[in-house]
Amino acid sequence: MRQTAAARLSLRTLALGYLVCLLVVPLMMIFFRTFEDGFAAFWDQVATPASIAAIYLSLVIVAIVVPLNVVFGLVTALALARGRFPGRGVVQAIVDLPFAVSPVIVGASLILLWGAGGWLGGVAEAGFQVIFSLPGMVLATIFVTLPFVVREVEPVLHEIGDEQEQAAATLGASRLQTFFRITLPSIRWGLAYGVVLTVARALGEFGALIVVAGGVPGESQTLTLLVHSRFIDDQNTFGAYAAATVLMGMALVTLLLMTVLNRKREAA
Amino acid sequence: MGTALVQAGGVRRRPRRRTAAGGVGPLGLGVATLWLSLIVLLPLAAVLVRSLEGGPAGFWEAISAPSAVAALRITVLVSVIVAVVNAFAGTLIAWVLVRDEFPGKRVVNALIDLPFALPTIVASIVLLSLYGPRSPIGLELVATKPALVVALLFVTLPFVVRSVQPVLMEADREAEQAAASLGAGNWTIFRLIILPALLTTLLSGVGLAFARAIGEFGSVVLIGGGIPRDTEVASQYIAKQIEIDRPVNAAAVSITLLLIAFAVLFVLRLLAQRNLRHEQG
Amino acid sequence: MLRRSVVSLALLAATAVAACGGASDSTESSGAGTLGEGATKLSLVAYAVPKPAFDRAIPLFTRTPEGSDVAFSASYGPSGDQSRKVESGLKTDIVNFSLEPDVTKLVDAGLVEESWKDDENNGIVSSSVVTLVVRKGNPKNLRDWDDIIEPGVEIVTPNPFSSGSAKWNILAPYALESDGGSDQQAGLDYVTKLLANVRSQPKSGREATELFLQGTGDVLLSYENEALLTESKGEEIEHVNPPTTLKIENPLAVLEGSEHREEAEAFKRFLYSPEGQRAWGEVGFRPVDQTVADEFADKFPAPEKLWTIEDLGGWDKVNAELFEPETGEIAKLYDEATN
Numbered sequence: 001m002r003q004t005a006a007a008r009l010s011l012r013t014l015a016l017g018y019l020v021c022l023l024v025v026p027l028m029m030i031f032f033r034t035f036e037d038g039f040a041a042f043w044d045q046v047a048t049p050a051s052i053a054a055i056y057l058s059l060v061i062v063a064i065v066v067p068l069n070v071v072f073g074l075v076t077a078l079a080l081a082r083g084r085f086p087g088r089g090v091v092q093a094i095v096d097l098p099f100a101v102s103p104v105i106v107g108a109s110l111i112l113l114w115g116a117g118g119w120l121g122g123v124a125e126a127g128f129q130v131i132f133s134l135p136g137m138v139l140a141t142i143f144v145t146l147p148f149v150v151r152e153v154e155p156v157l158h159e160i161g162d163e164q165e166q167a168a169a170t171l172g173a174s175r176l177q178t179f180f181r182i183t184l185p186s187i188r189w190g191l192a193y194g195v196v197l198t199v200a201r202a203l204g205e206f207g208a209l210i211v212v213a214g215g216v217p218g219e220s221q222t223l224t225l226l227v228h229s230r231f232i233d234d235q236n237t238f239g240a241y242a243a244a245t246v247l248m249g250m251a252l253v254t255l256l257l258m259t260v261l262n263r264k265r266e267a268a
Numbered sequence: 269m270g271t272a273l274v275q276a277g278g279v280r281r282r283p284r285r286r287t288a289a290g291g292v293g294p295l296g297l298g299v300a301t302l303w304l305s306l307i308v309l310l311p312l313a314a315v316l317v318r319s320l321e322g323g324p325a326g327f328w329e330a331i332s333a334p335s336a337v338a339a340l341r342i343t344v345l346v347s348v349i350v351a352v353v354n355a356f357a358g359t360l361i362a363w364v365l366v367r368d369e370f371p372g373k374r375v376v377n378a379l380i381d382l383p384f385a386l387p388t389i390v391a392s393i394v395l396l397s398l399y400g401p402r403s404p405i406g407l408e409l410v411a412t413k414p415a416l417v418v419a420l421l422f423v424t425l426p427f428v429v430r431s432v433q434p435v436l437m438e439a440d441r442e443a444e445q446a447a448a449s450l451g452a453g454n455w456t457i458f459r460l461i462i463l464p465a466l467l468t469t470l471l472s473g474v475g476l477a478f479a480r481a482i483g484e485f486g487s488v489v490l491i492g493g494g495i496p497r498d499t500e501v502a503s504q505y506i507a508k509q510i511e512i513d514r515p516v517n518a519a520a521v522s523i524t525l526l527l528i529a530f531a532v533l534f535v536l537r538l539l540a541q542r543n544l545r546h547e548q549g
Numbered sequence: 550m551l552r553r554s555v556v557s558l559a560l561l562a563a564t565a566v567a568a569c570g571g572a573s574d575s576t577e578s579s580g581a582g583t584l585g586e587g588a589t590k591l592s593l594v595a596y597a598v599p600k601p602a603f604d605r606a607i608p609l610f611t612r613t614p615e616g617s618d619v620a621f622s623a624s625y626g627p628s629g630d631q632s633r634k635v636e637s638g639l640k641t642d643i644v645n646f647s648l649e650p651d652v653t654k655l656v657d658a659g660l661v662e663e664s665w666k667d668d669e670n671n672g673i674v675s676s677s678v679v680t681l682v683v684r685k686g687n688p689k690n691l692r693d694w695d696d697i698i699e700p701g702v703e704i705v706t707p708n709p710f711s712s713g714s715a716k717w718n719i720l721a722p723y724a725l726e727s728d729g730g731s732d733q734q735a736g737l738d739y740v741t742k743l744l745a746n747v748r749s750q751p752k753s754g755r756e757a758t759e760l761f762l763q764g765t766g767d768v769l770l771s772y773e774n775e776a777l778l779t780e781s782k783g784e785e786i787e788h789v790n791p792p793t794t795l796k797i798e799n800p801l802a803v804l805e806g807s808e809h810r811e812e813a814e815a816f817k818r819f820l821y822s823p824e825g826q827r828a829w830g831e832v833g834f835r836p837v838d839q840t841v842a843d844e845f846a847d848k849f850p851a852p853e854k855l856w857t858i859e860d861l862g863g864w865d866k867v868n869a870e871l872f873e874p875e876t877g878e879i880a881k882l883y884d885e886a887t888n
Contacts, residue, residue, distance in 0.1 A: 002448065002454075003367075003454065007454070008368060011360065011363065011364055011368070012364050012368050012370060014360060015357075015360050015361045015363075015364040015365075016364070016376070018357050018360070018361065019361065019376065019379070019380075022418070022421060022422055022425065023379060023382060023383075023422070023425065024379075025398060026394040026395050026397065026398045026422075027382075027394060029394065029397045029398045029404070030390075030393070030394045030397055033397055072299070072300065072303045075292055075296050075299055075300045075303075076300040076303070076304070078291055078292045078296060079291065079292050079296050079297045079300045081291075082291030082292070083291045083292065083296075083297055085297060091300070091301070091304065094304050094308055094309065095304065097308055097312075098308065099476070099479065099480075100479045100483070100526065100529040100530065100533060101312070101483065101526065101529075102482070102483025102484070102485060102502070102503045102506070102522075102525060103483065103485055103486070103503075104483075104485045104503040104504075104506050104507050104522075105315065105483070105503075105506065105522040105525065105526065106311070107507075107510075108315065108506055108507075108510055108515075108518050108519070108522055109311035109312055109314055109315045109522070110311055111510060111515070112311070112314045112315055112318045112515055112518075112519060113310065113311050113314040118314060119314060139307070139311075142307055143307055143308060143311070146304075146307060146308065162291075175292075175293070197384075200384070200385045203387065204385075204386065204387030204388065204389075204390075205387075206387060206388050206389040206485070206486040207388065207485035207486050207503065207507075210507070211507055211510055224387050224389045224390075224486070227387075227389050227390065227393060228389055228489070228490075231393060231490065232490075240393055241393065241397070244389070244390045244393045244394065247386075247387050247390045248386065248390055248394075251382065251385040251386045251387070251390070252382075252385075254385040255378055255379075255381055255382055255385050256378075258378075258381055258385070259378045259381075
């Protein structure tokens with residue numbers, strides 16, 4: 001298909017114009033508003049005890065969620081790619097389910113399950129607090145990040161086939177040895193990409209947390225909840241922008257990692 | 269070969285395989301199933317059961333409340349608009365990224381994934397700084413339906429683009445060249461050769477964008493205003509029902525929202541499969 | 550290697566979070582802004598608007614001998630919603646809600662003793678009045694309850710099922726129109742007309758303020774203290790106290806199961822003391838201590854007629870008759886108007 005220079009240019013302008021208006025300008029706005037009073041003002045907002053606690057909490061949640069998702073995600077991916085069992089389609093659908101569930105529904109479901117009157121409400125009465133506390137936030141975050149590792153690793157497992165693994169089994173390798181020596185190295189870029197997506201999604205979770213987290217600064221307030229709380233509760237718009245900018249910085253790092261890993265994946 | 273190895277001694281007999289090598293076996297499968305059930309199925313089951321606490325009549329009453337109906341209607345309406353706009357804009361952007369060359373193209377390409385990586389509340393506050401009360405461009409959109417559309421377009425941007433891009437990249441240029449040499453115009457080539465090849469993944473991308481849009485909360489919470497029957501979307505309605513201690517309402521509308529998402533994804537999958545058969549057959 | 554660094558990061562983070570006592574969000578370095586750095590951690594769950602008061606009172610308290618070893622963490626939100634969360638398991642030592650029924654809910658759940666209000670203040674730590682907040686210059690000249698029910702006037706008031714502020718807002722004109730509750734129908738007729746002018750349902754007093762500041766509505770019904778605070782931030786609004794309005798009384802209670810009963814009670818006593826009451830007064834709340842209130846006489850004009858919840862029969866009666874979901878008269882009107 002040969003496009004005239006005019007056609008090519010107009011399509012390009014249209015596409016780039018759309019992107020600039022929708023994506024770039026609003027992001028530039030935030031950067032501008034955050035730093036227009038200088039870096040020190042920004043830093044003050046980021047270094048408050050509440051902000052530091054929020055950053056730590058967000059990172060703690062990531063530190064718990066990622067290993068769990070890696071372990072169980074790998075098990076699930078292996079079961080789906082290498083196993084033959086009835087109901088594979090159902091398991092596939094369940095893995096994809098979190099993509100179709102609104103975060104608010106995730107939060108609501110945990111309240112209904114673990115709250116007073118829920119099936120597991122007795123746990124709270126026994127003294128172990130789930131909702132409004134860290135375990136609830138972790139459960140919500142695992143729900144929304146569940147598909148990433150599985151969906152990134154499974155296609156790679158399909159692609160590479162199991163011949164090498166078969167060979168290893170023939171030579172007497174145990175299943176664990178096969179996994180660590182053969183399987184893991186070949187899926188490592190897919191796994192890394194899945195981990196990056198998991199981290200990004202976990203850091204950005206908001207809808208579920210606003211329903212199921214206590215929102216107490218220093219205890220159950222993540223960075224995303226802090227942005228919201230500063231804007232609505234404190235009417236500290238500038239502080240909200242500053243916290244949002246920190247999150248945006250993390251998002252840009254994620255984006256960078258995604259781009260780099262993508263290239264590695266395709267090269268492999 | 270197996271026998272030879274066993275006779276050589278010192279080598280373990282190859283275990284009887286019930287799954288392909290490298291698999292996790294029934295134990296692994298059990299673990300995976302348990303994990304999925306605890307994390308995903310159990311909470312959703314709790315929602316389903318709670319929604320039916322008042323029986324089917326109670327469920328119906330909850331979802332036929334005028335503001336619940338309005339919330340669902342607004343959600344679906346806005347999401348359909350967003351899905352359609354994405355179908356066009358996403359294809360256009362994917363086209364330009366694949367078929368065009370310009371400085372900075374790689375940066376633009378990487379930028380497409382930003383809404384995936386950006387927390388939704390940040391998207392909301394970002395849009396608010398531009399379209400809020402102190403808008404530098406004089407466009408105040410807070411608490412209007414256009415605000416909802418803009419927010420949802422922001423977060424659903426990558427879906428169609430990333431679905432269509434790989435197909436465009438692998439497109440068979442020969443067919444296009446043949447058509448061109450036979451005198452077909454650009455638009456005809458696009459319509460008859462390229463578009464049908466794209467349709468499957470395009471529909472899939474549109475479906476994902478729609479499913480994401482109807483459940484979206486974080487990006488609309490600051491800029492939408494949440495005005496019932498005007499700009500309140502289903503996710504905000506559900507959150508409100510939890511806050512005012514009406515869990516049955518929240519559960520019922522949640523189930524309805526899930527059903528809508530599943531129905532649309534199912535229909536689109538059917539359409540995509542039918543298109544695939546047309547293409548291949 | 551990745552696993553090891555993740556584990557060590559998690560441990561580091563966990564210790565950091567555990568060590569964080571008061572997590573204030575003030576940009577001032579230690580001193581005026583912090584919520585204390587002591588070993589005893591007190592947790593406070595409050596309604597949406599008293600944050601400025603606590604931000605002022607807590608540093609003053611931590612300077613007293615009783616409060617020197619205390620660190621606070623506080624959560625603010627819609628009164629009804631916060632009460633629901635505490636009832637559902639959110640752990641805390643002290644609660645400060647917009648109105649008494651949100652504490653009564655916790656008494657019924659066994660979390661607060663029945664004797665919580667057996668002090669000379671009846672458990673009330675601060676007060677205010679319902680006021681009309683309008684755009685600067687009052688372009689629509691809204692001064693009284695009859696003005697705001699005119700057609701074409703858009704009212705912003707929160708959702709009474711999650712917000713405490715909302716209940717006070719509706720009861721103020723209700724008390725006037727129903728003559729202290731004696732003519733319920735007249736009161737309800739007014740409420741119907743009021744609700745006809747209500748379009749949005751912000752979930753708390755604070756969110757209602759935010760919505761109003763973003764351009765929605767012609768008049769915001771709110772606490773006087775919220776209006777004073779927002780004006781002091783330079784926003785383009787002003788407030789008008791109607792000649793007849795309702796006295797808002799905000800309760801504070803210590804939870805029975807609090808692990809730091811002594812310190813919590815000490816903090817409660819501090820909030821009743823002249824120093825504490827002055828902290829409330831400075832951010833716009835009307836002190837309940839009469840001597841301190843007199844100091845602030847110019848800031849808080851007395852309305853012509855001030856109804857109290859007692860005139861209407863007390864919260865138990867009012868809540869049951871008017872606000873009980875499904876059966877309360879005003880609850881039904883609200884559902885009809887907004888559902």
